[in-house]
Amino acid sequence: xxxxxxxxxxxxxxxxxxxxxxxxxxxxxxxxxxxxxxxxxxxxxxxxxxxxxxxxxxxxxxxxxxxxxxxxxxxxxxxxxxxxxxxxxxxxxxxxxxxxxxxxxxxxxxxxxxxxxxxxxxxxxxxxxxxxxxxxxxxxxxxxxxxxxxxxxxxxxxxxxxxxxxxxxxxxxxxxxxxxxxxxxxxxxxxxxxxxxxxxxxxxxxxxxxxxxxxxxxxxxxxxxxxxxxxxxxxxxxxxxxxxxxxxxxxxxxxxxxxxxxxxxxxxxxxxxxxxxxxxxx
Amino acid sequence: xxxxxxxxxxxxxxxxxxxxxxxxxxxxxxxxxxxxxxxxxxxxxxxxxxxxxxxxxxxxxxxxxxxxxxxxxxxxxxxxxxxxxxxxxxxxxxxxxxxxxxxxxxxxxxxxxxxxxxxxxxxxxxxxxxxxxxxxxxxxxxxxxxxxxxxxxxxxxxxxxxxxxxxxxxxxxxxxxxxxxxxxxxxxxxxxxxxxxxxxxxxxxxxxxxxxxxxxxxxxxxxxxxxxxxxxxxxxxxxxxxxxxxxxxxxxxxxxxxxxxxxxxxxxxxxxxxxxxxxxxxxxxxxxxxxxxxxxxxxxxxxxxxxxxxxxxxxxxxxxxxxxxxxxxxx
Numbered sequence: 001x002x003x004x005x006x007x008x009x010x011x012x013x014x015x016x017x018x019x020x021x022x023x024x025x026x027x028x029x030x031x032x033x034x035x036x037x038x039x040x041x042x043x044x045x046x047x048x049x050x051x052x053x054x055x056x057x058x059x060x061x062x063x064x065x066x067x068x069x070x071x072x073x074x075x076x077x078x079x080x081x082x083x084x085x086x087x088x089x090x091x092x093x094x095x096x097x098x099x100x101x102x103x104x105x106x107x108x109x110x111x112x113x114x115x116x117x118x119x120x121x122x123x124x125x126x127x128x129x130x131x132x133x134x135x136x137x138x139x140x141x142x143x144x145x146x147x148x149x150x151x152x153x154x155x156x157x158x159x160x161x162x163x164x165x166x167x168x169x170x171x172x173x174x175x176x177x178x179x180x181x182x183x184x185x186x187x188x189x190x191x192x193x194x195x196x197x198x199x200x201x202x203x204x205x206x207x208x209x210x211x212x213x214x215x216x217x218x219x220x221x222x223x224x225x226x227x228x229x230x231x232x233x234x235x236x237x238x239x240x241x242x243x244x245x246x247x248x249x250x251x252x253x254x255x256x257x258x259x260x261x262x263x264x265x266x267x268x269x270x271x272x273x274x275x276x277x278x279x280x281x282x
Numbered sequence: 283x284x285x286x287x288x289x290x291x292x293x294x295x296x297x298x299x300x301x302x303x304x305x306x307x308x309x310x311x312x313x314x315x316x317x318x319x320x321x322x323x324x325x326x327x328x329x330x331x332x333x334x335x336x337x338x339x340x341x342x343x344x345x346x347x348x349x350x351x352x353x354x355x356x357x358x359x360x361x362x363x364x365x366x367x368x369x370x371x372x373x374x375x376x377x378x379x380x381x382x383x384x385x386x387x388x389x390x391x392x393x394x395x396x397x398x399x400x401x402x403x404x405x406x407x408x409x410x411x412x413x414x415x416x417x418x419x420x421x422x423x424x425x426x427x428x429x430x431x432x433x434x435x436x437x438x439x440x441x442x443x444x445x446x447x448x449x450x451x452x453x454x455x456x457x458x459x460x461x462x463x464x465x466x467x468x469x470x471x472x473x474x475x476x477x478x479x480x481x482x483x484x485x486x487x488x489x490x491x492x493x494x495x496x497x498x499x500x501x502x503x504x505x506x507x508x509x510x511x512x513x514x515x516x517x518x519x520x521x522x523x524x525x526x527x528x529x530x531x532x533x534x535x536x537x538x539x540x541x542x543x544x545x546x547x548x549x550x551x552x553x554x555x556x557x558x559x560x561x562x563x564x565x566x567x568x569x570x571x572x573x574x575x576x577x578x579x580x581x582x583x584x585x586x587x588x589x590x591x592x593x594x595x596x597x598x599x600x601x602x603x604x605x606x607x608x609x610x611x612x613x
Contacts, residue, residue: 125385139367
């Protein structure tokens with residue numbers, strides 16, 4: 001369900017609606033589980049929607065299509081925000097989401113590639129994603145295929161040393177078909193990233209490993225579209241990182257910026273407030 | 283040993299890379315590379331010591347040296363495997379099965395991908411290079427991972443045969459545990475028959491008084507022990523249990539019944555390795571017999587030149603024969 005054929009304003013409006021849908025579904029699904037990652041999913045809602053309704057090349061009726069773009073969440077705990085989109089674009093019926101977190105369900109807090117159509121790699125151990133992406137990008141090169149691999153990471157994830165092993169290798173192997181997306185929401189489980197274990201400056205770190213660095217407002221759909229439109233050619237020799245300035249808990253005023261909502265459980269009244277705010281688009 | 287340049291005490295070679303002849307992964311993959319475009323190989327600045335570079339020299343576009351970044355290498359191998367490749371990863375066992383345990387579990391075994399890990403220089407073969415370079419835990423670590431096949435070949439022919447099987451027919455993640463490539467071979471080179479098949483143990487010597495079940499280079503040492511025991515009229519059956527998981531249960535039952543005593547031998551901690559795997563099979567089957575696990579007894583191995591080190595730990599023919607007699611003399 002690509003919006004690439006639409007007028008830009010129409011595409012932007014549709015993607016915004018889908019981001020809203022992802023947030024509302026996240027609240028519904030977490031209400032089944034009684035605990036989940038609201039804050040770190042809401043910070044990527046526009047990123048998810050822009051990827052699946054604009055940028056990614058895939059076929060939901062042929063999930064293993066060899067030439068599809070790959071999308072891997074290093075921060076697998078945002079999967080609850082992606083599952084509703086995968087259902088909406090046709091990878092599986094929406095009703096299957098109702099099993100979310102129940103015994104034996106394919107849908108858990110972290111995604112499983114062997115159980116969920118549309119998930120390109122299982123994740124959950126923070127810091128693996130970019131290495132997986134390096135392997136997928138090398139695989140595309142070996143096969144002479146032109147797809148891109150997109151890897152989403154949190155800013156907290158950048159504290160993992162393996163990320164920088166992977167960044168070094170992507171620069172070294174000149175993987176122009178690899179795109180890293182940093183959801184820079186500035187909080188982790190225990191607190192504010194900058195205070196807890198400072199990873200700044202982020203931009204200069206990537207540049208020093210030989211990456212093309214783009215900075216963008218991660219909630220501005222129009223800007224995200226422009227960024228994706230201007231990616232270097234897939235045959236270029238430089239991997240690209242898109243550092244997205246985002247807000248943890250975006251869309252629900254009492255959650256925004258708060259690390260306390262990284263994993264949480266909303267009470268009934270708070271669910272009503274949150275839904276009203278998301279539907280109102282505040 | 284067969285070469286004049288090999289020093290039997292130190293295991294050092296005058297030209298150190300030239301004679302690691304039993305490290306056959308790279309040459310086997312190179313032989314199969316044209317017919318199997320799905321083969322890719324990854325190393326971490328040890329392409330020559332592991333001899334994975336033999337593949338890289340023929341197929342440079344499918345060979346990737348990750349430098350000293352093993353965790354990234356293993357996880358990238360998983361990414362490659364997800365695109366349909368069979369990814370062969372080789373570095374020293376202490377930096378693979380031990381260092382990368384989490385990446386192997388989460389990125390390779392859990393998604394059940396065709397990543398083949400070849401941990402070389404395992405056990406105590408690194409001698410005086412240090413306990414950090416010994417790997418006496420890698421069987422236990424990888425054996426506890428679901429989906430994982432664990433193989434400890436006795437020599438280069440065995441490694442080559444099972445690498446070839448893993449390319450052509452075998453599916454899923456595999457951990458190969460091999461030595462430094464300087465050991466004396468036991469299988470016939472250029473044989474027209476396949477001598478090693480994944481999951482099927484080999485009886486390499488028949489006997490009736492005791493069975494020694496060994497893996498890796500300890501198979502050769504067990505054969506030497508059997509020779510020594512023969513002189514004392516003890517008839518020894520020797521089994522090469524190259525595949526530790528899934529283990530060949532039938533041959534264990536059969537040996538317990540027909541010889542009445544089993545000694546397991548491995549250059550690995552006795553906790554969790556080959557001996558533990560055999561013990562589990564015996565206990566759960568009710569086929570009881572005299573039994574002992576021989577190996578490294580839950581300690582960090584000391585250093586020394588390999589010849590003396592294997593002797594110290596009674597992992598040479600003489601030491602194993604001694605252990606066998608002690609077991610047989612138990613009331």
